[in-house]
Amino acid sequence: xxxxxxxxxxxxxxxxxxxxxxxxxxxxxxxxxxxxxxxxxxxxxxxxxxxxxxxxxxxxxxxxxxxxxxxxxxxxxxxxxxxxxxxxxxxxxxxxxxxxxxxxxxxxxxxxxxxxxxxxxxxxxxxxxxxxxxxxxxxxxxxxxxxxxxxxxxxxxxxxxxxxxxxxxxxxxxxxxxxxxxxxxxxxxxxxxxxxxxxxxxxxxxxxxxxxxxxxxxxxxxxxxxxxxxxxxxxxxxxxxxxxxxxxxxxxxxxxxxxxxxxxxxxxxxxxxxxxxxxxxxxxxxxxxxxxxxxxxxxxxxxxxxxxxxxxxxxxxxxxxxxxxxxxxxxxxxxxxxxxxxxxxxxxxxxxxxxxxxxxxxxxxxxxxxxxxxxxxxxxxxxxxxxxxxxxxxxxxxxxxxxxxxxxxxxxxxxxxxxxxxxxxxxxxxxxxxxxxxxxxxxxxxxxxxxxxxxxxxxxxxxxxxxxxxxxxxxxxxxxxxxxxxxxxxxxxxxxxxxxxxxxxxxxxxxxxxxxxxxxxxxxxxxxxxxxxxxxxxxxxxxxxxxxxxxxxxxxxxxxxxxxxxxxxxxxxxxxxxxxxxxxxxxxxxxxxx
Amino acid sequence: xxxxxxxxxxxxxxxxxxxxxxxxxxxxxxxxxxxxxxxxxxxxxxxxxxxxxxxxxxxxxxxxxxxxxxxxxxxxxxxxxxxxxxxxxxxxxxxxxxxxxxxxxxxxxxxxxxxxxxxxxxxxxxxxxxxxxxxxxxxxxxxxxxxxxxxxxxxxxxxxxxxxxxxxxxxxxxxxxxxxxxxxxxxxxxxxxxxxxxxxxxxxxxxxxxxxxxxxxxxxxxxxxxxxxxxxxxxxx
Numbered sequence: 001x002x003x004x005x006x007x008x009x010x011x012x013x014x015x016x017x018x019x020x021x022x023x024x025x026x027x028x029x030x031x032x033x034x035x036x037x038x039x040x041x042x043x044x045x046x047x048x049x050x051x052x053x054x055x056x057x058x059x060x061x062x063x064x065x066x067x068x069x070x071x072x073x074x075x076x077x078x079x080x081x082x083x084x085x086x087x088x089x090x091x092x093x094x095x096x097x098x099x100x101x102x103x104x105x106x107x108x109x110x111x112x113x114x115x116x117x118x119x120x121x122x123x124x125x126x127x128x129x130x131x132x133x134x135x136x137x138x139x140x141x142x143x144x145x146x147x148x149x150x151x152x153x154x155x156x157x158x159x160x161x162x163x164x165x166x167x168x169x170x171x172x173x174x175x176x177x178x179x180x181x182x183x184x185x186x187x188x189x190x191x192x193x194x195x196x197x198x199x200x201x202x203x204x205x206x207x208x209x210x211x212x213x214x215x216x217x218x219x220x221x222x223x224x225x226x227x228x229x230x231x232x233x234x235x236x237x238x239x240x241x242x243x244x245x246x247x248x249x250x251x252x253x254x255x256x257x258x259x260x261x262x263x264x265x266x267x268x269x270x271x272x273x274x275x276x277x278x279x280x281x282x283x284x285x286x287x288x289x290x291x292x293x294x295x296x297x298x299x300x301x302x303x304x305x306x307x308x309x310x311x312x313x314x315x316x317x318x319x320x321x322x323x324x325x326x327x328x329x330x331x332x333x334x335x336x337x338x339x340x341x342x343x344x345x346x347x348x349x350x351x352x353x354x355x356x357x358x359x360x361x362x363x364x365x366x367x368x369x370x371x372x373x374x375x376x377x378x379x380x381x382x383x384x385x386x387x388x389x390x391x392x393x394x395x396x397x398x399x400x401x402x403x404x405x406x407x408x409x410x411x412x413x414x415x416x417x418x419x420x421x422x423x424x425x426x427x428x429x430x431x432x433x434x435x436x437x438x439x440x441x442x443x444x445x446x447x448x449x450x451x452x453x454x455x456x457x458x459x460x461x462x463x464x465x466x467x468x469x470x471x472x473x474x475x476x477x478x479x480x481x482x483x484x485x486x487x488x489x490x491x492x493x494x495x496x497x498x499x500x501x502x503x504x505x506x507x508x509x510x511x512x513x514x515x516x517x518x519x520x521x522x523x524x525x526x527x528x529x530x531x532x533x534x535x536x537x538x539x540x541x542x543x544x545x546x547x548x549x550x551x552x553x554x555x556x557x558x559x560x561x562x563x564x565x566x567x568x569x570x571x572x573x574x575x576x577x578x579x580x581x582x583x584x585x586x587x588x589x590x591x592x593x594x
Numbered sequence: 595x596x597x598x599x600x601x602x603x604x605x606x607x608x609x610x611x612x613x614x615x616x617x618x619x620x621x622x623x624x625x626x627x628x629x630x631x632x633x634x635x636x637x638x639x640x641x642x643x644x645x646x647x648x649x650x651x652x653x654x655x656x657x658x659x660x661x662x663x664x665x666x667x668x669x670x671x672x673x674x675x676x677x678x679x680x681x682x683x684x685x686x687x688x689x690x691x692x693x694x695x696x697x698x699x700x701x702x703x704x705x706x707x708x709x710x711x712x713x714x715x716x717x718x719x720x721x722x723x724x725x726x727x728x729x730x731x732x733x734x735x736x737x738x739x740x741x742x743x744x745x746x747x748x749x750x751x752x753x754x755x756x757x758x759x760x761x762x763x764x765x766x767x768x769x770x771x772x773x774x775x776x777x778x779x780x781x782x783x784x785x786x787x788x789x790x791x792x793x794x795x796x797x798x799x800x801x802x803x804x805x806x807x808x809x810x811x812x813x814x815x816x817x818x819x820x821x822x823x824x825x826x827x828x829x830x831x
Contacts, residue, residue: 042649043701045744046657060725103725106715106779108733108740115727140740146656147740154714189694218652252630254654335654338673339630456641500645502610505695508644 003436019047020406021385022204023152028414030159052145054259055137056403058095079394080537084578087366087390098407107151172232180381191503207386208521212355213467216255225387227517235564238360240529246292248354250312252339269304280594287594293353314348361389368413384409395537452497479530524565596626601682632674647696658745668747688750711771716782739773748805754798761794765805765815772818
């Protein structure tokens with residue numbers, strides 16, 4: 001096959017990814033009557049949104065007084081002031097509207113006695129600008145992501161959205177002016193390669209949590225959107241910031257929601273102490289995730305871990321009423337029995353911080369447009385959800401803001417596509433003569449590689465390197481060494497070899513192509529982390545300690561800025577944080593404590 | 595380290611090179627300290643033989659990708675404890691659907707039936723500014739229904755679905771149909787019952803209850819089907 005013989009299909013819009021943000025964008029586009037294709041590596045309800053548990057935040061105030069402005073303050077503070085305040089204001093203001101809309105789509109939220117959406121406390125959710133915990137997380141038991149993903153898929157069934165299920169997007173198509181013209185994709189069942197030529201391309205293909213060895217993420221979270229964007233010359237923003245969720249099941253990595261602590265769960269060390277009281281006297285177990293994860297690792301490093309190897313702490317809910325556990329946390333009980341072999345009604349759950357979420361991504365604005373280094377939109381290109389960096393999460397995401405991000409920016413990116421097409425700002429520009437050459441060369445190389453490297457061994461090496469050199473606590477020397485190691489692994493990735501050459505459902509080929517994306521994310525992460533010589537949010541390093549001049553090791557003078565990693569030349573540039581919200585006063589820089 | 599060798603018999607078929615499917619005998623070193631679930635073993639096998647094909651994603655029983663027939667019974671590989679398995683462990687694709695390759699089946703017919711029940715909330719009333727109210731008791735009616743992960747373990751263990759996959763909605767589709775019938779916010783109960791009042795769509799269920807036996811989420815499609823039938827009877831008198 002050559003670029004000249006590749007089949008081309010034309011659409012108004014192509015959405016890559018059918019998780020929360022892709023499905024939310026698709027609802028806008030399908031209901032507006034645009035010819036839309038939604039591509040997904042898996043059947044939509046198998047997307048990783050399905051695994052979200054605890055809730056989606058919105059200041060509905062169903063159980064006590066709440067306000068979007070307080071939500072905004074918590075999000076800015078949670079981001080350690082690295083989030084862009086225009087996008088954060090937009091998200092928090094839109095939250096009640098998009099959550100109510102989701103309820104109207106059929107989402108089976110739990111209910112209060114008055115029949116309203118049930119809300120529970122969550123880490124970093126406070127009332128009155130950081131004063132005391134507030135119930136803001138809207139929940140469907142501890143299966144909120146599952147309930148939401150199915151509700152969004154169902155709404156798309158009603159809207160007659162056209163899905164391309166089990167298709168993997170391989171590369172972006174851009175022309176000489178930089179306009180994005182669609183994607184080239186692989187149909188997994190047949191091995192066919194097809195170009196999706198579109199006026200608008202929306203990336204909604206999730207994160208890359210699989211760059212780490214120990215991750216709550218699904219196998220499919222391989223940063224495909226980031227790899228495609230990087231190869232097409234789009235810089236990646238703030239990739240040094242990765243969230244380690246405090247409570248992954250020790251050994252298995254499976255997520256235990258923060259909602260467990262929202263319902264009253266307590267973290268304990270080997271002396272049975274509620275150690276979070278020492279680290280966050282006010283919010284305690286409900287401090288921000290980066291704070292709790294660091295406290296846990298400190299306890300373990302100082303010898304107060306539990307178990308024969310003293311390498312985990314305990315999440316205790318044995319004091320809760322079993323009826324509450326059965327009603328509010330039934331999925332957690334199932335997971336604990338399945339993956340920890342214990343019933344949390346009777347015994348505490350062994351947990352460790354586990355890689356969970358990518359705060360960085362493809363740079364966007366709050367309208368869902370992908371932007372270049374100078375904040376100006378890349379024509380024809382949009383992104384939402386974990387693949388995107390709006391940036392609403394900055395250096396650390398608040399729990400439940402991820403599901404909110406999917407709804408708000410899925411919707412806004414869809415609306416922007418509609419507006420841009422109707423205003424004639426984007427049209428079906430001709431494909432360049434060589435638009436698929438690089439992709440076909442990549443596929444060809446893989447099919448004919450001999451004497452190359454093994455995909456699963458190389459991936460494991462990448463994951464172990466990221467885990468060891470770029471974890472919860474980071475060390476200068478380890479980061480420098482990590483960069484060299486990842487660049488070495490890149491050489492192995494360039495010569496991966498597969499034995500399976502079949503056209504039909506070739507998962508070996510898919511995994512090799514995924515590794516091409518993982519390596520881009522690993523490089524971006526390690527290089528960005530090595531360069532940022534301060535501690536902020538989830539990025540904490542030994543040579544940037546807590547001092548009176550730089551509380552928590554944060555250095556606003558030199559580092560209050562977004563990182564941009566460019567694949568070409570493996571180089572970095574920086575851009576300012578947007579401190580001006582849309583309608584309210586700036587939330588000024590301040591020391592972060594819980 | 596608690597290691598031992600386990601014997602597997604795995605259904606293999608690659609239409610690109612095989613004339614017919616065959617069962618492959620494989621033995622594998624298992625380390626019980628780290629390998630707990632069947633999916634862990636499949637991952638090990640795939641690292642050695644990259645042509646072994648199966649679907650998987652979340653590895654925690656919520657996405658529904660890795661449904662297969664394990665020692666004669668449908669289940670999810672990621673939730674199947676290996677210690678409990680009788681050897682040789684026989685792995686086959688889900689029964690009753692066309693096989694594409696190895697353990698991967700064509701699920702088109704399964705999703706067609708799911709889509710046929712209009713799996714979305716129907717309420718054409720004016721949209722309130724706030725959420726539609728629903729009492730906690732009414733919301734509880736959805737428990738045991740909305741948790742379906744569409745893995746197809748139930749429908750592909752149902753003899754009625756094997757015989758009439760094009761006409762019988764099957765346990766997964768019917769469970770989801772009842773999920774909307776039972777939702778106090780949904781206004782299409784009558785149309786939904788009309789649609790199912792058919793010798794095939796609903797009434798091919800002969801309460802064999804294989805579906806209940808295999809559901810990895812512990813759901814009970816037979817009970818949901820019973821409730822639909824009950825509502826039909828009630829509305830007839």
